[in-house]
């Protein structure tokens with residue numbers, strides 16, 4: 001399947017689609033719900049382009065017979081290359097803001113963690129990175145103090161407040177760029193708040209970012 005970034009009005013974004021850089025445990029309440037310690041540095045991992053699918057289509061409940069768990073995350077679209085960038089440079093390079101799901105095979109991840117193995121089998125599989133459309137960063141009043149929500153079948157399950165991030169957005173982009181070049185069209189998923197859970201076929205998901213983005217999607221079997 002071919003994935004391409006889109007603006008909220010449906011126009012394709014003239015940027016290539018690259019990798020997704022993700023951060024684990026960037027909200028203390030989520031680290032706590034999974035009994036994980038809060039890391040002293042951001043805990044980074046990558047999903048490849050083949051993981052990306054549009055959130056506007058159905059989201060898969062299972063992959064290889066394993067249940068997918070949802071993690072709703074504020075997602076930043078990179079517009080200019082960032083290599084060893086400062087937080088201020090990172091701010092200037094943001095092309096878009098949206099929402100993403102960091103789909104996770106939690107049981108596989110727990111097994112990998114126990115063995116001290118990398119997380120890719122649990123985090124980087126095909127379809128593991130459903131992405132919304134994006135809005136221009138200037139349309140969000142203050143991205144460092146904004147809120148986003150996920151409802152499952154009408155019930156509020158996740159409520160993220162970006163000011164509660166352990167590593168705030170621009171510092172996080174700066175940190176990522178010390179380790180991986182962030183290239184135009186890459187996205188950064190900035191971590192999930194508490195409330196993660198398992199997806200079931202037929203679930204109706206509604207997601208909202210401040211007052212600038214709202215979408216609904218269904219979970220397929």
Ligand code: ZN
Nearest residue numbers: 071102191192
């Ligand atoms: Zn995540």
